[in-house]
Amino acid sequence: MIQVGETLLTRSELPENPVVLEVRGEDGRHHTVVTERLRGGKVRMTCTCADSAAGGWCRHRIELLCLRYDALLERTEELEFHFEDLVMGTPLADLADEVDMALSDYGQALEALERKRPAAIENGTLRAIAALADDLADAARQLDRALDRFRQRLAGAPM
Numbered sequence: 336m337i338q339v340g341e342t343l344l345t346r347s348e349l350p351e352n353p354v355v356l357e358v359r360g361e362d363g364r365h366h367t368v369v370t371e372r373l374r375g376g377k378v379r380m381t382c383t384c385a386d387s388a389a390g391g392w393c394r395h396r397i398e399l400l401c402l403r404y405d406a407l408l409e410r411t412e413e414l415e416f417h418f419e420d421l422v423m424g425t426p427l428a429d430l431a432d433e434v435d436m437a438l439s440d441y442g443q444a445l446e447a448l449e450r451k452r453p454a455a456i457e458n459g460t461l462r463a464i465a466a467l468a469d470d471l472a473d474a475a476r477q478l479d480r481a482l483d484r485f486r487q488r489l490a491g492a493p494m
């Protein structure tokens with residue numbers, strides 16, 4: 336037990352900063368996500384995957400920030416506790432939620448359009464397709480904006 340102020344904490348309750356997590360990508364490769372809490376509620380979060388290098392963001396970080404741990408190689412309550420201690424309630428976590436919702440809306444709009452894709456041009460189909468295309472355009476713009484904000488926030492805490 337370690338005394339911090341008035342309270343006694345077990346070692347696992349002490350803040351850990353940074354937190355290093357290993358995730359398995361969809362391609363089976365392993366990536367390392369390092370999360371560090373900086374001053375002023377800023378969070379620095381990096382991932383070693385190719386998507387991160389190419390696009391400035393990746394789904395591994397979105398998943399973790401949305402507190403979904405399915406991709407973790409080693410899942411322990413202690414690691415999750417330490418991670419959540421660093422990210423919960425931060426602007427980065429809020430933006431990740433926004434991106435997560437926008438990704439899902441975009442995926443649904445894309446699917447809806449593909450499902451309704453008509454074989455021929457018949458009466459009424461063009462109007463229906465136009466409405467679905469409008470939905471897709473809206474979803475794409477929302478996702479684009481959400482990703483911009485997320486990338487900027489990630490880049491705002493430089494290495």
Ligand SMILES: [Zn+2]
Binds near residue numbers: 366384395396
């Ligand atoms: Zn990644």
